Amino acid sequence: MTDSDTKIQEPRLWRADGWTARVIKNEDDDGWAVAMIKDGEPEPALVGPWTMGRDKKNPKPLDGAAFITLVKTATEFVRRHEQQLHASLHQSLVVNAASGRVTVSLDIVPDEDNPYAVLRATDDSDEPLAQVRVAPSFKLNRASALAWIESQFARPR
Secondary structure (H helix, E strand, O other): OOHHHOOEEEOOEEEEOOEEEEEEEOOOOOOEEEEEEEOOOOOOOEEEEEOEOOOOOOEOOOOHHHHHHHHHHHHHHHHHHHHHHHHHHEEEEEEEEOOEEEEEEEEEEOOOOOOEEEEEEEOOOOOEEEEEEEOOOOOOOHHHHHHHHHHHHHOOO
16 A cells, blocks of 8 residues: 555545645635645645634634545546647547548647647548648648648649
8 A cells, every 4th residue: 555545634634535635825825725636646736725714823624525525626627627638739620622521630749859740631431531740830720721631632642
């Protein structure tokens, strides 16, 4: 059993279900915040305000219900972030070209040293028509997709 497998249930630190909730001093004001850290990650997935205790000086202690809510919120936040990242790296649209309906997709490979993107065209049967490597900054829109498709079929093969 590793440290991250050990359940902890302390007033300012809870660990269970792959998550750690840590109540911390809010650097922006006199209040408190809670940081939600997914096991194995170096940075918190989510940091949010935390309630003051009755003495208006110390934080309210963590409890089971609060921890469950925090885990659900952090999990949803991470899921939305992953969906947004996927959407920014994988785009596609359908255009009506002279050759018929064509799906053009742009898949960005965010390599640290040499990022690039692959521009692909497929027909209605999902058969490949063309593929080319482009800059990751390539802007995929109807005009650029149509121009690229038409250039692929305008030249002799």
